Structure formats: structure tokens, C-alpha cells
Amino acid sequence: xxxxxxxxxxxxxxxxxxxxxxxxxxxxxxxxxxxxxxxxxxxxxxxxxxxxxxxxxxxxxxxxxxxxxxxxxxxxxxxxxxxxxxxxxxxxxxxxxxxxxxxxxxxxxxxxxxxxxxxxxxxxxxxxxxxxxxxx
Ligand SMILES: Cc1cc2nc3c(=O)[nH]c(=O)nc-3n(C[C@H](O)[C@H](O)[C@H](O)COP(=O)(O)O)c2cc1C
Numbered sequence: 799x800x801x802x803x804x805x806x807x808x809x810x811x812x813x814x815x816x817x818x819x820x821x822x823x824x825x826x827x828x829x830x831x832x833x834x835x836x837x838x839x840x841x842x843x844x845x846x847x848x849x850x851x852x853x854x855x856x857x858x859x860x861x862x863x864x865x866x867x868x869x870x871x872x873x874x875x876x877x878x879x880x881x882x883x884x885x886x887x888x889x890x891x892x893x894x895x896x897x898x899x900x901x902x903x904x905x906x907x908x909x910x911x912x913x914x915x916x917x918x919x920x921x922x923x924x925x926x927x928x929x930x931x932x933x934x
Pocket of ligand 1: 808809810811812814895896897898899
């Protein structure tokens with residue numbers, strides 16, 4: 799992002815897989831297995847597009863939209879994500895916001911470790927590029 803000229807970024811998805819994230823461990827582990835192909839867009843039909851983890855709840859929401867469901871039905875499906883605030887074992891069954899960057903997430907560090915790593919990588923782009931090439 800710095801190379802593209804940004805002075806800052808909004809970081810969302812990466813923080814889901816940190817020790818401190820207040821979501822259930824099983825959901826964190828499931829997200830580690832997700833690839834960049836495991837997200838989808840929902841809520842476009844009502845002008846509130848969100849990219850989310852492509853789980854059963856997201857697919858249900860998308861099906862509702864395709865079947866011309868009314869606004870309350872779509873919103874009820876979406877709001878399932880709020881139940882239990884993702885801290886319970888079954889929370890992955892709700893809709894979870896998630897960017898395509900999830901495909902680059904392979905561990906669950908502390909927030910401190912994560913930001914130290916991001917800073918290190920930003921300061922040494924050659925080493926970072928080498929590591930990425932090794933991985934892919
Ligand atoms: C857990 C989570 C919650 C989010 N909540 C909102 C939200 O309430 N409103 C919004 O506009 N975007 C929300 N987003 C989308 C972020 O704005 C989006 O992910 C952001 O562009 C950062 O990109 P990244 O997730 O690829 O890091 C959320 C994303 C995540 C992962």
C-alpha cells in the first residue's frame with residue numbers, strides 16, 4: 799500500500815485472526831483455512847454491498863436476494879451475524895465480514911506481533927517479496 803502511495807490503510811480482515819480478536823477460536827481456525835476465493839458479495843440488491851466469508855449463511859442471504867425476498871427478510875438473514883457476537887462455538891454459522899486478503903492469513907499472532915511484522919515487512923520490501931515468492 800505504501801508503494802501505491804498510501805499513507806495509511808484500514809485493516810479489517812487480518813485482525814480477525816489475532817489472539818485478541820473477540821471471536822471464537824474455532825472461527826479463527828476456520829478462517830485460516832479460507833482462501834482468497836472463499837469470499838462473496840451480498841446485499842448488493844439493497845444497495846449495501848458487503849464482502850463476506852462465503853459460508854452457508856452468506857449463501858442463504860444471496861439466495862434470498864436472488865428470489866426477490868423483501869427487505870425485512872434480507873435484513874433478518876444479515877442480522878444473524880450479530881447473534882452472540884461471534885464468541886460462541888457455533889458463531890461461524892452467521893454472516894462474517896471478510897476481505898479477499900484472508901487468503902494471505904496463515905497464523906494467529908498477537909496484535910503486537912502482527913504490527914511489528916507489518917512494520918518489518920514495510921521496511922524490508924525485498925525480503926518480503928522473497929518470502930511471498932517462496933510461499934506461492
Ligand atoms: C470484522 C469486520 C467488520 C467490518 N465491519 C464493517 C462495518 O461495520 N462497516 C463497513 O463499512 N465496513 C466494515 N467492514 C469492512 C471493512 O471496511 C473492510 O474490510 C476494509 O476495507 C478493510 O479491508 P480488509 O478487511 O481487507 O483489511 C468490516 C470488516 C471486517 C473484517
